[in-house]
Amino acid sequence: MKIAVCIKRVPDSETRVKVANDGRSLDEAGVKFILNPYDEFAVEEALRRKEAAGAGEVAVIAVGTAASQETIRTALAMGADRGVLLQADAVPADGLAVARALAAELQDGGYDLILCGKMAIDDQSYQVGPMLAERLGLPCVTAVTTLSLEGGKGVAEREIEGGVEVVEFPLPAVVTADKGLNEPRYPALKGIMAAKKKPLAVKPFDGGTVGVAVTGMGLPAERQEGRIVGEGAAAVPELVRLLREEAKVL
Amino acid sequence: MAPRFQGIDFYDGDSLLSEEERAVRDTVRDWVEDELMPVIAEHYLEGKFPRELVPRMAELGFFGANLPEEYGCAGLNNVAYGLIMQELERGDSGVRSFASVQGALVMYPIYAFGSEEQKKRYLPALASGELIGCFGLTEPDYGSNPGGMITVARETADGWVLNGAKMWITNGSTAQLAIVWAKTGPIEDVSSIRGFIVPTDAKGFTAKDQKGKLSLRASDTSELVLEDVHVGKDALLPRSGGIKSPLMCLTQARYGIAWGAIGAAMACYDEAVSYAKNRVMFGKPIGAFQIQQVRLAEMLTEITKAQLLCLQLGRLKDRGTVTPQQVSLAKRNNVDMATECAREARRLLGANGILAEYQAMRHLANLESVYTYEGTHDVHSLILGQEITGLSAFG
Numbered sequence: 001m002k003i004a005v006c007i008k009r010v011p012d013s014e015t016r017v018k019v020a021n022d023g024r025s026l027d028e029a030g031v032k033f034i035l036n037p038y039d040e041f042a043v044e045e046a047l048r049r050k051e052a053a054g055a056g057e058v059a060v061i062a063v064g065t066a067a068s069q070e071t072i073r074t075a076l077a078m079g080a081d082r083g084v085l086l087q088a089d090a091v092p093a094d095g096l097a098v099a100r101a102l103a104a105e106l107q108d109g110g111y112d113l114i115l116c117g118k119m120a121i122d123d124q125s126y127q128v129g130p131m132l133a134e135r136l137g138l139p140c141v142t143a144v145t146t147l148s149l150e151g152g153k154g155v156a157e158r159e160i161e162g163g164v165e166v167v168e169f170p171l172p173a174v175v176t177a178d179k180g181l182n183e184p185r186y187p188a189l190k191g192i193m194a195a196k197k198k199p200l201a202v203k204p205f206d207g208g209t210v211g212v213a214v215t216g217m218g219l220p221a222e223r224q225e226g227r228i229v230g231e232g233a234a235a236v237p238e239l240v241r242l243l244r245e246e247a248k249v250l
Numbered sequence: 251m252a253p254r255f256q257g258i259d260f261y262d263g264d265s266l267l268s269e270e271e272r273a274v275r276d277t278v279r280d281w282v283e284d285e286l287m288p289v290i291a292e293h294y295l296e297g298k299f300p301r302e303l304v305p306r307m308a309e310l311g312f313f314g315a316n317l318p319e320e321y322g323c324a325g326l327n328n329v330a331y332g333l334i335m336q337e338l339e340r341g342d343s344g345v346r347s348f349a350s351v352q353g354a355l356v357m358y359p360i361y362a363f364g365s366e367e368q369k370k371r372y373l374p375a376l377a378s379g380e381l382i383g384c385f386g387l388t389e390p391d392y393g394s395n396p397g398g399m400i401t402v403a404r405e406t407a408d409g410w411v412l413n414g415a416k417m418w419i420t421n422g423s424t425a426q427l428a429i430v431w432a433k434t435g436p437i438e439d440v441s442s443i444r445g446f447i448v449p450t451d452a453k454g455f456t457a458k459d460q461k462g463k464l465s466l467r468a469s470d471t472s473e474l475v476l477e478d479v480h481v482g483k484d485a486l487l488p489r490s491g492g493i494k495s496p497l498m499c500l501t502q503a504r505y506g507i508a509w510g511a512i513g514a515a516m517a518c519y520d521e522a523v524s525y526a527k528n529r530v531m532f533g534k535p536i537g538a539f540q541i542q543q544v545r546l547a548e549m550l551t552e553i554t555k556a557q558l559l560c561l562q563l564g565r566l567k568d569r570g571t572v573t574p575q576q577v578s579l580a581k582r583n584n585v586d587m588a589t590e591c592a593r594e595a596r597r598l599l600g601a602n603g604i605l606a607e608y609q610a611m612r613h614l615a616n617l618e619s620v621y622t623y624e625g626t627h628d629v630h631s632l633i634l635g636q637e638i639t640g641l642s643a644f645g
């Protein structure tokens with residue numbers, strides 16, 4: 001089993017986001033960066049496939065700044081075998097440019113399976129997995145919560161509105177991971193030490209023409225403070241009145 | 251649900267850590283959050299060490315993590331090792347105590363004083379949690395003065411016979427092996443103290459749980475009795491000799507405790523900050539009152555100082571120049587500091603502060619043990635006093 005996993009460095013979901021002075025990017029000062037949680041599911045799934053097969057290779061590929069090497073090493077510490085960084089000054093907002101660069105890196109790699117997260121929690125574009133599959137001419141199954149592979153084909157379950165959809169596809173394929181696929185492992189301390197010695201290739205990012213640019217970024221309006229209108233049954237009429245007249249939700 | 255613990259880092263101490271030091275810290279922090287925090291209060295109330303967590307801790311590499319990889323350990327530097335202790339004690343001092351004993355008081359003496367054969371036989375099994383160890387130095391009548399011990403080991407044709415009693419032994423009832431310190435010569439001869447690896451199922455060896463503890467309740471503390479316990483020649487740690495040997499182990503453990511105390515203090519501070527912002531009294535969050543702000547400012551100040559102290563201590567240890575007195579200063583300062591933080595946090599929380607649902611009182615009660623073991627606060631004052639003046643005030 002030769003598996004590639006595409007991963008991204010993103011701000012921690014518990015970070016308090018601030019917009020930088022340019023008004024269209026994140027102020028990175030004091031921000032903790034992590035491996036995108038959906039990519040973590042993808043890395044874990046790849047490692048389990050390799051462990052189950054008893055042989056194979058898990059390669060992780062990131063598009064990002066030099067700092068993404070740390071994110072790659074997190075995946076190596078979890079157990080991936082080697083990493084590739086397609087180094088850019090900034091990750092382009094255009095998912096297609098990212099997908100193009102990843103496809104160029106992956107197309108001759110002979111991978112049986114390519115895994116991505118269903119989305120990156122920072123830009124939430126949901127684009128790169130499907131576009132990568134398209135560039136590689138491979139089938140794509142998105143937002144997978146259960147995956148089984150056998151004899152050159154895969155069966156996956158996806159959560160859809162009100163139920164579960166089961167799909168079948170030939171390998172190789174691109175699969176994007178959703179929450180629930182697995183419980184990712186922590187990088188063990190020995191893994192963290194071993195990661196330093198694993199190969200990590202750095203290559204220049206080339207995504208071709210970038211078609212999308214971010215022109216502005218803003219924080220959502222602050223929520224109004226809550227109000228206590230009273231206690232017990234006596235408060236109900238006033239609550240109903242406010243919901244009707246002020247909040248206009250009834 | 252409370253937000254995940256993010257650490258307290260007012261002086262950007264993270265920028266002084268290497269990438270792998272931070273990665274190690276984050277793994278332990280995540281493990282504590284996900285697997286220890288949900289069960290710790292219950293174990294504490296029941297007075298039970300969460301033994302079921304040992305395999306996971308071992309698998310992640312928490313035991314003897316600063317010992318070499320060739321013996322199945324993680325081979326980390328001492329700063330990373332300290333960060334493990336910090337994060338474990340953020341959860342509970344009892345769980346950190348378990349790891350301290352296993353790593354610094356059982357694996358370290360085997361590593362430092364053991365034969366190659368003993369190292370190969372025991373260290374990987376201790377690192378993997380297959381074997382659990384304890385460290386028997388303190389005796390009912392010899393606490394701060396362990397050199398006075400009356401446990402003896404007499405050489406026989408085929409090995410040794412040990413007799414004596416050890417008190418307050420962490421992991422004592424859980425362990426499969428005990429590192430026991432005993433005199434091999436006359437009772438006055440401190441230089442005849444040597445270390446032995448004693449299997450706890452040996453005939454004549456008994457361990458009895460110390461009942462009635464109001465501190466470190468999630469830790470096993472036991473009394474050991476050795477009555478004509480026969481062990482083979484290979485039980486002796488060949489390179490141990492004199493009271494200096496157990497004291498070297500204590501220096502390792504105290505180093506980890508200095509870091510661990512920061513973890514307990516951070517947990518209390520974190521809890522106090524969140525409580526101060528949310529608890530409304532006299533129409534305002536209590537955090538808006540100056541008295542509570544002073545409490546929080548003091549805590550943050552002391553935590554920040556302790557962090558910088560430990561980081562430099564760790565760098566000195568990695569450089570190989572650290573002195574036991576420097577370790578004493580850090581143990582003394584940081585445990586005292588953490589105890590104060592826990593007490594102030596407990597008070598800030600009002601009545602809720604006495605509940606096991608919150609952390610402050612558990613940490614406070616735990617830290618009273620940490621204040622006493624591994625050299626009491628007073629003993630470290632005397633160690634420093636002697637270092638400063640050249641005059642011993644011990645006996």
Ligand SMILES: Cc1cc2nc3c(=O)[nH]c(=O)nc-3n(C[C@H](O)[C@H](O)[C@H](O)COP(=O)(O)OP(=O)(O)OC[C@H]3O[C@@H](n4cnc5c(N)ncnc54)[C@H](O)[C@@H]3O)c2cc1C
Pocket residue numbers: 351385386387388392393394395417418419420421466471619622623624625626627628629632643644645
């Ligand atoms: C929960 C717990 C776990 C422990 N685990 C272990 C373990 O795993 N292995 C182990 O060997 N031991 C262990 N200990 C024992 C611990 O190290 C001792 O309790 C400690 O060394 C103090 O000894 P003591 O309790 O006999 O106090 P004492 O030595 O009797 O001290 C009593 C008081 O007198 C003070 N004092 C003593 N001498 C002087 C002096 N010269 N000048 C001024 N004041 C002095 C002390 O500071 C203290 O306040 C543990 C203790 C506890 C509480």
